[in-house]
Amino acid sequence: MRACKELGISTVAAYSETDCDAIYLDFADERICIGPGSSDRSYLNIPSIISAAEIADVEAIHPGYGFLSEVSRFAEVCRSCNIEFIGPSADAMSMMGDKVRAREIAVQAGAPVVPGSQGAVDSGEDAVKIAHKVGYPVLVKAGMGGGGRGMRVAHNDMSLLKCFAVAESEAQAAFGDKAVYIEKYVSGARHVEIQLLGDHHGNVIHLGDRDCSLQRRHQKLIEEAPCPALSNDVREELGTAAINIARAVNYYGAGTVEFLVDPSGSFYFIEMNCRIQVEHPVTEMVTGVDILREQLRIASGERLSLRQDDVKTQGVAIECRINAEDPLTFQPTPGTISRYYVPGGPGVRVDSHAYCGCVISPQYDSLVAKLIVHRRNRREAIACMQRALEEYVIEGIKTTIPLYLDIFGHSAFLSGRVDTKFVESVLDNGGFASGKAELSETEKDKDKPT
């Protein structure tokens, strides 16, 4: 809506009954209720959304970053109703939504993938053969999963046979498709992703990288741009690999290609997200590009407003996802915000729906705010984040702010030496310290509806 206003485009806000007091409704030109709080009957209900869009006579729908944003059928229905879906083609979405297919596309595009199965794995026997070839530990991943959902780790033949059967039936239940595939477990890796933009004229550029290694149960907590641990060579190779993968599916719109980067600098494609992501602001801050504005331009058939050579990054940006959760147990803490003060000053950006008196409903995601800082270098960005976290007043609900103050005070974070195990070690939670318990759980992705 902010990008629309700046471009002179009027907006219609869709909302569920639960969100009738949401602040974004005050900023739209029109508002229209699409159903009750239960997302199945509102934000995930394609007929409700299309009916609302037709009543309001909209030209386009922005799907946001949860709910239907990666559902190719939704993109297809929108376009068949002569409403532009602000995102990639339904074909690109369905190809990348199938993670087995996405791996094959990456291989064809010449990008490195994690050693593992070719295609889906049909039997426990085949799974064991692949594991012997690539070596334990291995991960069994759901073909229609992604973001760590339905992912299990196996350390030997026995546990693999068990994981395989459980993963297949879980995949069937969760995604309606039992296909699973196998990857070698890459240890000590960082999660690095490349932000892409493509237009309808065949131009694809990247806006550099983000490090999203700080996660808990596949929920990202802190994201940073650029990644603090990449050489210029690896950085450039990642950008090129990401662009080649996008070109292979004639990608247009904003998208993200995710990689694992191991301590030696070897990198492997893991998956592609066909939507704008929660953490896009860190890229906006370091590149100065309004990614939402680009999405709108692309959807209206215009060319990208910049070429690859025009993309320059400046300084360091860090984002903390402030959640309405207990900072130790991560249990959601819905409720009413009774006192609220937003940090400000140089280098601080807060993207949030929160205000004093607002109700954080247990029905949806617990994300309350994204606190983003942008400074000339990492040391100054961390100092800025620390003082902004201290300045932020949110009372009436518990938030994850105390966890972030702990993390930013930690020497491993300050030196940029963090990997997949870091959050658990800060929490000093014995059950997760090995990383095994963590990886064997099936959790929903933060970007997905709950």
Ligand code: MV4
């Ligand atoms: C992996 C991996 C190790 N080896 N794949 C995928 C989804 C994302 N949320 C985490 N994923 C991982 N995939 C292979 N073959 C380790 C992770 C992983 C992780 C990666 C980077 C940073 C933090 C992480 C936390 C848990 C798991």
